Amino acid sequence: MQKSGRSCLVTGGAGFIGAHVVRELLRLPELEDATIVVLDDLSGGFVENLPDSPRLEFVKGSVTDSQVVDSLFEKHRFTYVWHLAAYAAEGLSHFIRRFNYENNLIGSINLINAAVRHQTKRFVFTSSIAVYGSGQVPMSESLTPSPEDPYGISKYAVELDLRSAHELFGLEFTIFRPHNVYGEFQNIGDRYRNVIGIFMNRLMQGQPLPVFGNGEQQRAFSYIGDIAPLIASAPFVDGSANETFNVGADQAMSINELVEAVSAAFGIKAQVEYLPPRIEVDKAWADHSKAARVFKTHHETPVGEGIRRMADWAREVGPRSSVEFSNIELPQNLPPSWVTATKK
Ligand SMILES: NC(=O)c1ccc[n+]([C@@H]2O[C@H](COP(=O)([O-])OP(=O)(O)OC[C@H]3O[C@@H](n4cnc5c(N)ncnc54)[C@H](O)[C@@H]3O)[C@@H](O)[C@H]2O)c1
Structure with a gap:
């Protein structure tokens, strides 16, 4: 060693x-x-x-x-x-x-x-x-x-x-x-990234959960x-x-299913605000067999369990104020919800 x-x-x-x-x-x-x-x-x-x-x-x-x-x-x-x-x-x-x-x-x-x-x-x-x-x-x-x-x-x-x-x-x-x-210590105050953190931050403030497009895009x-x-x-x-x-995880789920999972972890029936779709990959999941072979391990915490752990932590630290990115270089085609965010 x-x-x-x-x-x-x-x-x-x-x-x-x-x-x-x-x-x-x-x-x-x-x-x-x-x-x-x-x-x-x-x-x-x-x-x-x-x-x-x-x-x-x-x-x-x-x-x-x-x-x-x-x-x-x-x-x-x-x-x-x-x-x-x-x-x-x-x-x-x-x-x-x-x-x-x-x-x-x-x-x-x-x-x-x-x-x-x-x-x-x-x-x-x-x-x-x-x-x-x-x-x-x-x-x-x-x-x-x-x-x-x-x-x-x-x-x-x-x-x-x-x-x-x-x-x-x-x-x-x-x-x-x-x-x-996702998990404990994630910056739940970043309005531009990490859908689970955004959902938790908004749920704790009684706000609707923003979903781009129809919510059927899938992520693991x-x-x-x-x-x-x-x-x-x-x-x-x-x-x-x-x-x-x-x-990462093999098991993919849709954003609509994620809404349900996060709502369940907080025991709150979430309101969803469907927004126009943005440019993003529709389905994203990956093969992890190479890492499993070389690192000789592949553990996958069930998503319900992981979300419960993160929710416990998020409740403990409380909601964070959502910080805006002040230096947008190209405002053209910025998703409308982000335009509002940058003008506030
Ligand atoms: N979270 C994910 O799902 C994910 C997925 C794929 C890759 N990654 C990568 O993993 C890494 C960590 O991501 P994360 O989710 O923990 O994000 P995070 O924002 O929580 O962590 C990034 C850290 O980098 C710091 N940082 C940013 N710019 C810096 C700079 N110029 N100098 C010094 N520090 C700087 C930030 O303050 C922050 O503490 C990143 O490289 C990210 O691209 C994350």
């Missing part, structure tokens, strides 16, 4: 998935004594999401700031990097293209450059099934990605850059493509507790180096 004296960087560690990954890292025997540095600009995360630990150091800063990134690497010479920082509002990414590419692509390149310079042993990256685009289900790692929105394009560009950095500089990577992850909602351990353990799993893995 590899022992520590090692340091780890988790970007976006104060966010939803990051906060769970940090907890898993603190538990890993391979990282006993290792220092874990979280770099997060708190644009979507919360310091309160982080656990108390003398091994944890929080740095408020952006991955887009190459000086911050370089000085952190100078100081800690990170052995392992988990890069989760991103603004993942896929639907909104059409309208905030420059921001999307600067934050999600250039920010990632700052980290890859620093990881190469400092001979980081493994760079773990959370991509997304957004790289696949539409029309190919179940999405399998053997398909050639064809992303259809700026968010997916930036994720795929980072994937390609990691491969290229591996070829030329030997940087080892593991790429995860999660989808529709994936409980965070089934995914975070895989992401955290990647550097220590044989066969995971320089590989890409879909991770």
Whole structure:
């Protein structure tokens, strides 16, 4: 077993998935004594999401700031990097293209450059099934990605850059493509993303649940507790180096079924507000057999159970005020409900 004296960087560690990954890292025997540095600009995360630990150091800063990134690497010479920082509002990414590419692509390149310079042993990256685009289900790692929105394009560009950095500089990577992850610590105050969080936030405030189109679009909602351990353990799993893995649940459900499940968890009969359809993939689910084979596990928390756990947590923290994105670059074709949001 590899022992520590090692340091780890988790970007976006104060966010939803990051906060769970940090907890898993603190538990890993391979990282006993290792220092874990979280770099997060708190644009979507919360310091309160982080656990108390003398091994944890929080740095408020952006991955887009190459000086911050370089000085952190100078100081800690990170052995392992988990890069989760991103603004993942896929639907909104059409309208905030420059921001999307600067934050999600250039920010990632700052980290890859620093990881190469400092001979980081493994760079773990959370991509997304957004790289696949539409029309190919179940999405399998053997398909050639064809992303259809700026968010997916930036994720795929980072994937390609990691491969290229591996070829030329030997940087080892593991790429995860999660989808529709939900659970405790999710930012329920983001009105542009994470349908389960949006539904819970609105239900707790007695507001109707917004559904784009007829609600028959299908997603496989994936409980965070089934995914975070895989992401955290990647550097220590044989066969995971320089590989890409879909991770998440197999079982798909419609948004209309989700309305029922979330209503049941709160014991409230929800009102639904049907909105015009927006540009989005109709059916998105993925094949997880590769991750199951290499990580030797595939656990799927039943969606009713996962939603109940998240609902218990959401009731405890209470509703969050929904924050608007103030710098829309292209207002054309913005879904009407978001136009109102940005003008309020
Ligand atoms: N939640 C999902 O269903 C899902 C699905 C596929 C991929 N992902 C990916 O997983 C990662 C984590 O997503 P999440 O759902 O936890 O989102 P999140 O918003 O909760 O977490 C992202 C974190 O990154 C931080 N951040 C954003 N831009 C930053 C920057 N420039 N510098 C430093 N920190 C920055 C935010 O403050 C936040 O804490 C993202 O890369 C996302 O694209 C998420």
